[in-house]
Amino acid sequence: MAVRTLNMVRSHVPRPLLMGALPVCIAVLLLAIFSSIAFGAADIKLQTVLASIFAFDAENTNHLIIRTLRLPRAITAMLVGAALGVAGAIMQGLTRNPLADPGLLGIEAGAALAVVGGVFLFQINSLPVYAIFAFVGGTLTALAVYGLGSMGRESATPFKLTVAGAAISSLLASLTTAILLFNQRSLEEVRFWMAGSVAGRDMKLVIEAAPFLLAGLILSFVMGRQITTLSMGEDIARGLGQNVGWIKLASAGAVVVLAGTAVALAGPIGFIGLVIPHVVRMFAGNDYRWVLPYSALLGASFLVLSDLLGRILVQPLELPVGIMTAAIGGPVFIYLVRWKVKR
Template identity: 45%
Template structure:
């Protein structure tokens, strides 16, 4: 653990916030269309209607804010899921949220011929929410109630079902594949601030709620029996976590598509820096999640210029080796 006392933790949180703001500024300046920091400033202080100013205001600013919000939401969702399930690999993509959102978007395109990006947002949000609720409900069936193993298996089953359903629909309708392929790969390119503002109330509610229950998360992390012995209403906390995950991961996927690995990588990285105290773990994970996604989005613009790589592919490149490491570490620890 790098940051040991509260002063160091506040410093770490402040540094992460500064890095995130700097990367958001860099996201506004750098890309295929050449602009400078001076041009970016002028776009807000002395707008002249030029192509560069329009791109900065209507394309890059939304990408920067969406990247920060989505990255933070996915990272916090990962923290909550890992604590709830006692599973180091728990994340929105493992628990079927991404697959559910993707399936609902494909249904909207192939069956109902919906092509509006704003409607995509709400359809995918509904799919993510239904997938999360279904996994939670299926994992709660039985005499033992909700257990980490049952919830993990339920998530894997729902992911497989939604993925198979999505692939089947796309095989039957190749035209729909062209419309949703870039979204299914995970991308914040082409999104407008309207897409973010539509789900922002849900994201903000989730961020605040996760901080409110942070101290109770510390008790829950000590184990079910210990938590109950200390007077914690574990059922209420588990339901609260499920609702927060729906708000955060569902809203994030609704805006940017199924972006994976952030919910796995960032919580583990944050724990190595700040420990397991959720009062610090949750806000720092949010900051670092935004840092990772915004940095990945900047990199996605340069790898195959003038074409852009979906940011979900960049996070997969970063996250896959880490996923293998955590999986091996987990198996070796058993």
């Protein structure tokens, strides 16, 4: 079946502008992180926020709140958002399908089944253990999907990979649902995790996850040129002398590391990986050397801000960030599509 490629929006933004907009995006991200640290249930003055970062005082409650609660939370949101944005962009380039997202390799479905199964069978009940189960489950599933997609004479074509991923994801999601339907305790235990959240992640977990994410991000940025070529079609990439098999494997590896770690940290957050790359492509065109960094920055800023809004919008209730991203992002995305996608 012919898959419509993604080359539907040509970028008219000149190179210097793309270059110049990078610092602006970084500034926006920093501002978002700073607001995320400053605003919350406890009212904390700006000076205190700065002081807690640069002149930490262990006796001061406000300093403790910021150091142990808000800072890890903001950093988690930033890392997860960046990882999901980049992983989504790579998946869409790799499969040349606008419906592709990091979940397409089965990572989210596998992680969810591993966590729900762990809760059901082994009564696991802490976030760090969830993280391990999620990462292992996600990675194993991705391997299975890639293996299934590579079955047969030709290696993993985008089409086979796509359909194998969708099929396996849906199989695992069914098993997850089955457990949750028949075991109320598991449902109660994990339903908040299932919605995707960055609350209550402690600094230790973040520090353990950060090297994985950074490695994944760097690997992705380095491959920007190759992914651009691959996204034009495998024959073209091969004709241009590219070793398609390796590039595909490496990009899939980057997606597994990024999305696997993200789901371990924050649970399944669906919307960002799917939509952020589309938004980025609307202004940055189809050159993944630009698409990838912008997806990282935009994904990070968007997740940090969604988390902030989820905290302050309906106090004292706290909305999981996975719900907020889709609730805010959905309408904005529709507006952008109507305005930008011309054919």
